[in-house]
Structures are given as structure tokens and as C-alpha cells.
Amino acid sequence: MRTLINILVKELLQLRRDPKILPILFIAPVVQLTILGYAATTDVRRVELAICDLDRSAASRTLADAFTGSSYFRQVVAVDSSDDLDFWLDSSRARIALVVPAGFAADRAAGRPTTVQLIADGSDAMVGTLGLSYAQGTLQRVAEAGGFRLPIELRPQVRYNPDLVSRYFMVPAVLAMIIMIMTMMLSSMALVRESENGTMEQLLVTPLSPGAIITGKLVPYALVGTVEILTALPVVLFWFGVPLRGSLLTLAALTAPFMLCTLSIGLLVSTLARTQQQAMMITTFVFMMPQIYLSGFIFPIQNMPRIFQMITYVVPLRYYVQALRGVFLKGVGLEVLWPQGLAMLGLGAVILTLARLRFRSQVG
Amino acid sequence: MIRRILAMTVKELLQLRRDWRTAGTLLGMPIVLLLIYGYALSFDVRDIRLAVVDLSHSRASRDTVQSFLSSGYFRHVATIDDTEALDPLFDSGAAQAALVIPAAFADDIAGGRTTELKFVLDGSDSQTASTILGYARQIVASLTPGLYKVEVEPPIGAAPLVWYNPDLKSSIFLVPGLVAFILMVTTVIATTLAVVREKERGTMESLRATPLAAIELLIGKTLPYLLVASLSATGSLTLAWLLFDVPVRGSIGWLAVLTVIYLAGGLGWGVFLSTLAESQQVAFQIALLSSMLPTLLLSGFVFPISSMVQPLQVISHIVPARYFIAALREVVLKGVGPEVWWNDALALVAYGAVVLLLATIRTVRSL
Numbered sequence: 001m002r003t004l005i006n007i008l009v010k011e012l013l014q015l016r017r018d019p020k021i022l023p024i025l026f027i028a029p030v031v032q033l034t035i036l037g038y039a040a041t042t043d044v045r046r047v048e049l050a051i052c053d054l055d056r057s058a059a060s061r062t063l064a065d066a067f068t069g070s071s072y073f074r075q076v077v078a079v080d081s082s083d084d085l086d087f088w089l090d091s092s093r094a095r096i097a098l099v100v101p102a103g104f105a106a107d108r109a110a111g112r113p114t115t116v117q118l119i120a121d122g123s124d125a126m127v128g129t130l131g132l133s134y135a136q137g138t139l140q141r142v143a144e145a146g147g148f149r150l151p152i153e154l155r156p157q158v159r160y161n162p163d164l165v166s167r168y169f170m171v172p173a174v175l176a177m178i179i180m181i182m183t184m185m186l187s188s189m190a191l192v193r194e195s196e197n198g199t200m201e202q203l204l205v206t207p208l209s210p211g212a213i214i215t216g217k218l219v220p221y222a223l224v225g226t227v228e229i230l231t232a233l234p235v236v237l238f239w240f241g242v243p244l245r246g247s248l249l250t251l252a253a254l255t256a257p258f259m260l261c262t263l264s265i266g267l268l269v270s271t272l273a274r275t276q277q278q279a280m281m282i283t284t285f286v287f288m289m290p291q292i293y294l295s296g297f298i299f300p301i302q303n304m305p306r307i308f309q310m311i312t313y314v315v316p317l318r319y320y321v322q323a324l325r326g327v328f329l330k331g332v333g334l335e336v337l338w339p340q341g342l343a344m345l346g347l348g349a350v351i352l353t354l355a356r357l358r359f360r361s362q363v364g
Numbered sequence: 365m366i367r368r369i370l371a372m373t374v375k376e377l378l379q380l381r382r383d384w385r386t387a388g389t390l391l392g393m394p395i396v397l398l399l400i401y402g403y404a405l406s407f408d409v410r411d412i413r414l415a416v417v418d419l420s421h422s423r424a425s426r427d428t429v430q431s432f433l434s435s436g437y438f439r440h441v442a443t444i445d446d447t448e449a450l451d452p453l454f455d456s457g458a459a460q461a462a463l464v465i466p467a468a469f470a471d472d473i474a475g476g477r478t479t480e481l482k483f484v485l486d487g488s489d490s491q492t493a494s495t496i497l498g499y500a501r502q503i504v505a506s507l508t509p510g511l512y513k514v515e516v517e518p519p520i521g522a523a524p525l526v527w528y529n530p531d532l533k534s535s536i537f538l539v540p541g542l543v544a545f546i547l548m549v550t551t552v553i554a555t556t557l558a559v560v561r562e563k564e565r566g567t568m569e570s571l572r573a574t575p576l577a578a579i580e581l582l583i584g585k586t587l588p589y590l591l592v593a594s595l596s597a598t599g600s601l602t603l604a605w606l607l608f609d610v611p612v613r614g615s616i617g618w619l620a621v622l623t624v625i626y627l628a629g630g631l632g633w634g635v636f637l638s639t640l641a642e643s644q645q646v647a648f649q650i651a652l653l654s655s656m657l658p659t660l661l662l663s664g665f666v667f668p669i670s671s672m673v674q675p676l677q678v679i680s681h682i683v684p685a686r687y688f689i690a691a692l693r694e695v696v697l698k699g700v701g702p703e704v705w706w707n708d709a710l711a712l713v714a715y716g717a718v719v720l721l722l723a724t725i726r727t728v729r730s731l
Binding site: 028032035036038039040041042043044045046047048063074087089090091092095108111113114115116117118119120121122123124125126127128129130132133135136139140142143146148149150151152153154155156157158159160161162164165166168169185189193275276277280281284285289290292293294298299300302303304305308322325326329330332336 | 389393397400401403404405406407408409410411412413452454455456457473478479480481482483484485486487488489490491492493494495497498500501504505507508511512517518519520521522523524525526527528529530531532533534536537538553557561644645648649652653657660661662664666667668670671672673675676679690693694697698700704705
């Protein structure tokens with residue numbers, strides 16, 4: 001126990017001595033979280049709209065007002081001929097165009113059904129898809145304001161996030177991503193730095209067992225990760241106003257196995273790499289980017305081809321993102337999230353064992 | 365001067381050939397990453413887990429459920445008799461959407477009265493939820509004529525038309541952005557590390573002792589990387605066209621020009637960062653943070669810039685990938701020429717110039 005404490009103190013002292021590492025560790029996460037929390041939004045608002053009104057009547061202006069009056073659209077131009085739309089869509093200055101045909105007011109006055117044209121820019125498929133669906137919704141509202149009702153009305157009821165604010169889901173996931181990057185990077189340097197500097201031999205001639213060295217390396221980084229979460233959590237809750245419907249205790253109980261995974265992955269990399277540079281490359285490209293993309297954080301897992309869906313089962317971030325979604329938005333506890341916790345615990349244990357075996361065979 | 369630069373370039377190329385890791389990162393990594401992520405990433409929502417609460421137990425309600433399932437978007441996970449039982453299904457994520465058919469549904473239809481369907485959604489993934497709601501609306505609208513045996517035409521119909529990507533396939537929109545993302549990350553990281561490594565090993569000193577001027581040193585050092593990165597860009601773009609059906613509607617010449625300017629900016633940034641960092645560890649951290657996150661989040665690759673808060677829209681102007689992705693989509697998907705994207709190209713040139721200038725000043729000062 002005494003020797004363990006000694007190595008812990010040594011590691012923490014070493015961390016403090018690198019003057020550039022502390023700002024990276026503590027200020028960077030908060031700054032990143034603030035910026036990324038704002039940037040990572042899939043809410044589509046203020047879609048650039050071009051209007052081509054060939055009717056020029058009071059009725060067509062009312063229709064145009066229904067579009068420009070909503071926060072979903074922002075009118076960028078009114079053109080007189082549908083040929084002029086080419087330029088606006090080609091240059092991406094407009095993402096969606098509304099063409100009101102001549103005779104629109106006459107049709108409306110006579111009570112005849114009429115059709116307007118909507119043109120979407122498919123090169124940005126996300127904005128295009130949602131822009132079209134908002135436009136159709138707007139048309140329906142205009143029709144309903146005139147007393148029309150579809151015989152079957154679909155009444156949506158959205159749970160957990162009624163206004164569909166993407167920030168509520170994205171910000172906790174960004175937090176998870178930052179914690180993962182920091183802890184994985186730190187621990188991937190842990191052993192390889194000692195070997196590169198030639199101090200590994202010195203460590204090995206001390207009476208410390210390989211297990212104690214590994215524990216001594218991991219615990220300080222786990223502490224750093226915990227402090228990072230504690231600095232970043234207020235930003236999530238109070239700055240971004242993400243509701244925490246579950247308990248902090250559940251959050252802690254699920255964060256611990258996640259950190260076990262990220263730290264063990266880093267450690268495993270540290271035993272695989274011969275130089276710090278290799279360690280960083282392996283961490284980034286083999287462990288970090290796949291986790292970000294295959295976790296369901298930005299791209300839903302259910303949209304992936306079957307084989308990629310299988311791979312996501314060994315991605316710890318996948319479980320943690322699900323856990324965060326559950327704790328923050330759904331307010332559920334371990335009674336629902338135990339499979340996620342168990343999966344992370346299992347993955348963490350397997351990876352840590354692999355890292356210890358590698359380390360032992362290296363020093364032996 | 366040209367001879368000295370050339371000599372330096374040849375030396376770097378030789379070194380690069382021996383240093384298979386850096387060369388491999390630059391050449392192979394983009395292609396591997398594109399292969400993996402090009403297939404994996406998509407916003408086209410399928411296999412939506414649908415729970416059904418049928419309180420009507422009628423032929424009309426069964427037809428309604430059937431048309432949801434045969435649309436190809438939904439997968440049936442449970443049929444329950446009680447809306448209370450939906451809670452655990454949604455809490456655990458077993459269901460993403462639920463269709464609740466009221467008891468009076470069939471009677472309303474038989475009597476020619478209007479009726480309603482309740483559609484419950486898991487909003488915790490807001491993007492997916494919006495998409496699902498769009499699908500459900502379409503299906504319900506298409507149901508009406510069959511159930512009511514009348515043609516109902518809305519007073520204002522919409523004739524939607526999608527240009528450039530008629531099926532709204534998300535891969536066509538994501539893959540060009542992915543290429544830009546991968547190229548930026550690999551070039552910045554590889555150059556930063558290559559230069560810092562030289563510093564760490566002390567070989568920078570011996571280069572200083574040669575009659576090379578700082579600017580010659582800089583050009584000689586980045587030129588080989590530009591060459592390798594251009595090769596890998598060609599590979600990635602070819603792959604995008606071959607495997608992911610990304611059409612190349614515009615001019616390949618302009619595409620090459622834009623790509624080289626973009627890569628030069630990325631390399632310049634890498635060299636600039638290398639003058640700030642003393643160790644490979646710090647170099648890697650700042651290279652990663654300054655290339656990967658902005659390019660992922662502030663470039664319009666995934667998240668639409670026009671929907672962001674104002675300060676971020678302003679910040680996004682210094683992210684080169686923003687201009688490259690915009691221009692790339694315009695050249696590749698829209699097939700338009702410089703008269704449309706000249707401002708993006710100009711911004712890329714300006715970025716490259718500023719970054720290379722900064723890199724030169726810093727290098728001169730450190731030598």
C-alpha cells in the first residue's frame with residue numbers, strides 16, 4: 001500500500017511539472033465543451049429560402065409570409081423567374097425554393113385545389129430533407145387556417161425532449177467524447193514515455209510489482225478525469241441547461257466503468273507502441289475516431305450496415321452515450337441501464353487484463 | 365535557389381520513404397478511413413423500432429399498421445393493449461416510436477367523421493425523431509383515400525423537387541465532407557510530427573548549418589508532403605466516385621486546383637504548429653485539437669452552419685474546411701464553375717497565404 005501511494009505521488013508530481021499539460025487538461029475541456037456544445041446541433045433553423053412568386057397577389061403574399069414568419073426559414077431573395085433560381089441554388093445561397101404559380105389566387109378564390117412547387121438542395125441532404133418537411137408542414141398549416149382538415153390527423157407526442165432540442169442530447173455526448181480523448185491520450189503515454197526516456201528500467205528495479213506500477217499509473221489519470229468531469233458538468237447543466245432527470249449517483253456509477261475502459265485502452269496502446277508518436281497515432285486512428293463515429297453520438301447506429309452494427313458492441317463509448325441519454329433525458333436508473341454498465345465493466349476488465357499480460361511479457 | 369530547394373525536397377522524400385509510418389499515415393490512412401466511414405455513416409433512418417397500441421381492433425386499424433410496416437422504414441417490436449405499457453419500452457430504448465390507434469378509429473371512418481392517430485416518439489435523439497415524424501406523416505396522408513374511399517385533395521398541394529441528389533441519399537452529401545475531414549487531419553498531424561521529431565532529435569540543428577535560407581528550408585520541407593497528400597487526395601476522391609456513387613459533375617481540373625490549395629493550407633498549419641511545440645506529445649495534442657474538432661464540427665460537414673449561434677458562425681469563417689467542403693459540393697455535386705465558388709476559393713487562398721506566412725515568420729525566428 002505504501003509503495004502504491006509513493007508511485008501515485010510520483011505520477012502526480014510528474015504531471016504537475018509539464019507546464020503545457022495542465023492548461024490542456026483543465027481549461028481545454030471547458031472551452032471545447034462550450035464551443036462544441038453550441039456547434040454540435042442538428043436542429044435545422046433559418047433555412048435559406050428563395051421565393052419565386054409568379055402570381056403576385058394578396059393570396060401568394062400571405063403564403064410567402066407564412067414561410068418567412070417562421071423561425072425555420074429565412075428569405076434570402078425574391079426572384080421574378082424560376083430560371084433565376086438556378087444561380088441561387090447552385091451557389092448554395094438558397095437551400096430551398098418556393099415557386100407560387102400564376103393563377104394561385106384565382107384557384108384559391110374559386111376553392112379549387114392548387115399546387116405550389118418546392119425545390120430543395122439535395123447536396124446538403126440533412127437541410128434538404130428537413131427543409132422540405134418544414135415547408136410541407138407550413139403549407140398544411142396555411143390550409144388548416146383556411147378551415148381544411150385532413151380526415152386522419154396525426155398527433156405527435158414527443159417524449160423526453162418535446163421541443164426536439166438536439167443540444168440536450170449532443171452536449172452530454174460531447175462531454176463523454178472529451179473525457180474519452182483526455183483519459184485515453186494520457187494513459188497511452190504512461191508506459192511508453194518511461195521506456196522512451198529510459199526510466200522504465202529504474203521503475204522495474206524498485207520493489208514494485210508490474211501490477212502496482214500499472215495501478216499507480218492509472219489511478220492519477222482516473223483522478224484527473226474525475227476532476228475534468230466535475231469542472232465540465234456545471235457547464236452542461238447550468239450553461240446549456242441540459243436537464244438532469246436521473247441521479248448524479250447513477251451518473252457516477254456509469255462513468256467509473258467507462259473510464260476503466262478508456263484508461264485500459266490507453267494502457268494497452270502504451271504496451272503496444274514503441275514511441276510516443278506511435279502511441280498517439282494508434283490511439284487516434286484505431287481507438288478514438290472509430291469510437292466517435294461508431295458510438296451513435298452523431299450517426300445513429302441503426303442506420304449502419306449490419307457488420308458495423310456488430311462492431312459497435314465492442315465500442316465502450318456506445319454504451320456510455322446510451323447511459324448518458326438515459327440518465328440525463330429519460331431519468332432512468334441502474335434498473336434500466338445495468339446492461340450498459342455491465343458491458344463497459346466487462347470490456348474494461350478484458351482490456352485491462354490484455355494490457356497487464358502485454359506489460360508482464362514485456363518486462364519479463 | 366531552385367536547386368537547393370530541390371535538394372532539400374529529395375532529402376525529405378528519401379527520409380519519408382524510410383519513415384513508413386508518416387508516409388503510411390499520409391497515403392494509406394485517408395483511404396482506409398474513407399472505406400470504413402463512408403459505409404458506416406448515414407442519416408438515412410431505417411429499421412425504426414415501432415410499438416403498436418391498437419385499441420380499435422378493427423380491419424381499418426390493421427390496415428393502418430400494415431401500411432406502416434410495409435413502408436420499409438419501420439420494424440415491429442411489440443403490440444400492447446395499454447398505453448401505460450409503453451413507458452418501459454421507451455425507457456429502455458426497445459421502442460423508438462409508437463402508433464396509438466384510438467378505440468373509436470374504425471367507427472369514425474365508417475361514419476365518415478374525422479379521426480386522429482397518436483404517434484409517440486423518443487425525442488432524445490432529436491434528429492432521428494424529426495425524420496421519423498416526416499415518414500409517419502407521409503404514410504398517414506397516403507392512407508386516407510383507401511380508408512375513406514374518397515379522394516381527398518388538400519387545398520394547397522406541394523410538388524417537391526430535389527435537385528442534385530434526388531433520392532436525398534446522405535452518403536452523397538457526407539462523403540465529400542468526409543474526404544475533406546480526413547485529408548485535413550492526416551496532413552496536419554503528419555507534418556507537425558515530422559517537423560517536431562526533427563527538432564527533438566536535434567537534426568534541425570544540422571539543417572540550420574547548411575547554406576539553406578529559412579524559406580528554402582520551409583518549401584523544401586513541405587513540398588514532398590504536398591506531393592504525398594495530393595496523391596492520397598486523388599485516391600480518396602476516386603474511391604468516393606467508384607464506391608459511393610458520388611457523381612463528379614464539374615471539372616476535374618478545378619477540383620485538383622482547389623484540393624491543392626486546401627492541402628497547402630493544412631500543411632502550412634502543421635508547420636506553424638510545429639514551431640510552437642517542443643515535444644511530440646504536445647505537438648500531437650494541439651495538432652489534433654486544432655484540426656480534428658473544428659473540421660468535424662464547424663465546417664458544415666455534418667452540422668449545418670446556418671443553424672448555429674451567431675458567434676460560432678463567425679468563428680467558422682477561419683476553418684478552411686468550411687470553404688473547401690462548400691466548394692467541393694458545388695464542383696462535385698452541382699457541377700458549377702468558378703463563377704459560383706470563387707469566393708470560397710479566394711478564402712482558401714487567403715487562409716493558405718496567411719498560414720504559410722505565419723509558419724515562415726516563426727521558422728525564420730526560431731532559426
